[in-house]
Amino acid sequence: MNPEELSADALSLFNALSPDAQREALKLAESLSEEEAVYVAALRSMPKDKRRKFLFKLSKKRWGL
Numbered sequence: 001m002n003p004e005e006l007s008a009d010a011l012s013l014f015n016a017l018s019p020d021a022q023r024e025a026l027k028l029a030e031s032l033s034e035e036e037a038v039y040v041a042a043l044r045s046m047p048k049d050k051r052r053k054f055l056f057k058l059s060k061k062r063w064g065l
Contacts, residue, residue, distance in 0.1 A: 001026055001034050009061075010038045021045035 003011055014025060021041045028037035039058070043051055 001029055001037075005034050006038065007035060010035045013042050014038045017042060018045060 001014070006014065014022060017025065017038075021044070024044065025037045025041035028040055032040065043054065046054065
C-alpha cells in the first residue's frame with residue numbers, strides 16, 4: 001500500500017487500525033482501490049454500534065448529508 005495514494009484521512013485511519021485490520025486492508029487493496037480497502041477494513045473491524053456513526057460521518061463529509 002502506497003501512503004502517497006491515500007488521502008490524509010484514509011492514511012490516519014489506516015495507521016489507527018489494528019495490525020490484523022491493516023493486513024486485511026492490504027489484502028483488500030488487491031481487488032479494491034487502496035482508499036476503499038482502508039475504509040472497508042475499518043468498517044469490518046469496528047463494533048456494529050460505531051459503524052453507523054462512522055458511515056454518517058463519511059456521508060456528511062463526502063456529500064454534505
